[in-house]
Amino acid sequence: MSVRIKFKNILKKYGNTVVIPDLSLDIKEGEFFTLLGPSGCGKTTLLRMAAGFNSIEGGEIYFNDKLINNLSPGERNIGMVFQNYAIFPHMNVFKNVAFGLTNRKVPKQKIEEAVNKILEIVQIQEYKDRMPENLSGGQQQRVALARAIVIEPDVLLMDEPLSNLDAKLRVDMRNAIKGIQRKFGITTIYVTHDQEEAMAVSDRIAIMNKGIIQQVDVPQTIYQKPNNLFVATFIGRTNVLAAKVSKNTLILNGCEFTFGKTLPSDQTNVLLSIRPEEFFISNENKGGLKGKIEHSVFLGLNTHYFITLANGQEVEVIERSKHGTALFAPKTEVWLNIDTENINIFDKAGLRNLSLGGNV
16 A cells, blocks of 8 residues: 655754755655755655665654654565666576565465566566576666565655666656556655656656755646746756846846736846746847857757857757758857746845746
8 A cells, every 4th residue: 555655854964964954745645756856965865764774863754644763674665676776686587576575475376476467567577587687777677666566565765766777768667667656556755866857757846955855846837936046957957147127127138028927126136047948039130138159959859059148148049940941050140039927037046936926
């Protein structure tokens, strides 16, 4: 069965170094929840605390209403998938997957039924007699996933499970993992530093930095309405530009842009987060920011332009590729307008999104 997970005022220290100062978080039953952040932000530390592999210096962790702080990993009924797969090299696929059930002294017939069923679900049944050395990286990852799920855990914990795979296989495996998680409905905590991966698989994402959660929300909201500049720059690509604001007018490099919301009167110097797709590019002077094409990257569906503005700052602009239309050549003068309804405006420190919630 799946469970709710509650982290309450969690403190983690290594000696005198505080890694997680005071973290509280609720994860819903059956949810695919991702901890996302840069290396060293505390996401794996938190995952290992839930698993029972790391000590807890303060706070409480609950599975439903059960306090698990002092339970051993074996008493928590968790499935764990590691970055390096951690499958046993001396056992074939079947024995690897059966390991947890064998340890629990499940009858042999039930082990065979359960293992064969899970091997079919993760699509590696034909390899059940193979040794790990004869499997591809993706196949080994499926073995690790099957071994974690076959014991019917309350919680599935996954630590950078796709980081050792090539790009195409990562996409294939993340789709497989999400499909399998949905099928079983296991509450899952997934750790990654890969933003696209997190966006693709998660019901909700927690963005972490220096042991502190910056934002928890569904992927679309985190991308479109980040709480602060750290979140805006960590999720996806964005251009950060300094501007001034006067009521509902943005003044950027001497150009004025009307903004549909009224910002606080005490905010005059602000920072704009403008996603590359929130610029409109033209080689005709229709107003807007003047710039010069430095170079472009054609990626099929989209073309990425890198443009130097009049003040010397470079911005990235993404435009939908048009069939039969030539790309703007390097050194071409262009003008940029802005989708002001969808950009995000932060205070000058980047700590608060001033454009959230309509009139502020």
